[in-house]
Amino acid sequence: MKSEKNSGAQASTGDHYVKSAEKTLSVLLAFTADNPRLSVTQVAEATHLTRAAARRFLLTLVDLGYLTTDGTQFSLTPRVLDIGAGFLAGLDLPKVAQPHLNRLANDLDESATLSILDEDDIVYIARATAPRLHTVTVNLGNRLPAWATSMGRILVSELPPEDRQAFLDRTEISTFTDRTVSSRDELGKELERIREQGWCLVSQELDEGLRGLAVPVRRGDTTLAAVNVSLHTSHLRGLSIEDDVVPRLQAVAVSIAEDFGGRSQ
Incomplete structure (x- = not known):
């Protein structure tokens, strides 16, 4: 953790150095995956600022919309x-993922997608159509309710507990088939199970005969997206979902993450 007495940086960078900019960044960087919610006292301790100074920086960042x-x-x-954003503009996740999705679709002869969570929906950002479905139109940007899809459930399951609960509290359950989850309580239990096992199968809850299987794409503690395959009940060719298909998706997710941001240590 950087302390206030680390003023050597100012001496080495010259008279132009703005200490308040360093302090602002130190406040933002105090928030981590392990500590996503902090009090004024905790921020003051982490940044070696006085409590009064930490409060001023925090409230300013709230006013600016960053907190x-x-x-x-x-x-x-x-x-x-x-x-x-400027840096990330050169790191195109859909473009990185596309060849991996293409190989996965060819391997399984099923459509493969990459999706992100946007509030209460999932949004398709990349897709590879199964080779046998030559006439299917790829609709990137399409949305589906997160609670009803394998991609959405895996992404919601990765959220902090308070965010998962907030999601459940505002979710309205609709019946698509007689296999659709019937209540928020049932969905909550399903999200807990998904979080523990690290993958999600939604079987014929949106459409009869269609199962969606999804795994998260992670970089360290950050979940970037979800990889999904649509598994028609008649096209598995004897493959086991848990033993054969899940490991393939997990390998693809790792490859996408590594190509997007470098091999994990």
């Missing part, structure tokens, strides 16, 4: 992603 607060604790907002 949110419930009056006691603070957390980052999606706007912090704007800071790295």
Whole structure:
């Protein structure tokens, strides 16, 4: 952790160095995957600022939209992603994922997709159509309710507990087939099970005869997206979902993450 006495950086960078910029960044960087919600006191301790100074920086960042607060604790907002948007513009996740999805679709003869979570929906950002489905139109940007899809459930299961609960509290369950989950309580239990096993199978809950299987694409503690295959009940050719298909998806997810951001240590 960087302390206040680390003023050697200022001496080495010259008179132009703005200490308040360093302090602002240190406040933002205090929020981590292990500590996503912090109080004023915790931020002051992490940044070696006084409690009064930490509070001023935090409230300024709330005013600017980079933090949110419930009056006691603070957390980052999606706007912090704007800071790295220029850099990330050169790292095109769908483009990186496409060849991997193509190989997966050819391997299984099933459609493969990459999706992200946007509030309560999943959004398709890349897709490879099964070779046997030559006339199917690829509709990138299409949305589906996250609660009803394998991609959505795996992504929601990766959220912090309070965010998962908030998602459940505002979800309205609709019946698509007689296999669709029937209540928020049932969905909550399913999300817990998915989180523990690390993959999600939604079997014939959206459409009769169709199963969706999804795994997360992770970089360290960050979940980037979900990889999914649509498994028609008549096309598995004796493959076991858990023993054969899940490992293939997990390998593809690892490959996408490594190509997107470098091999994990």
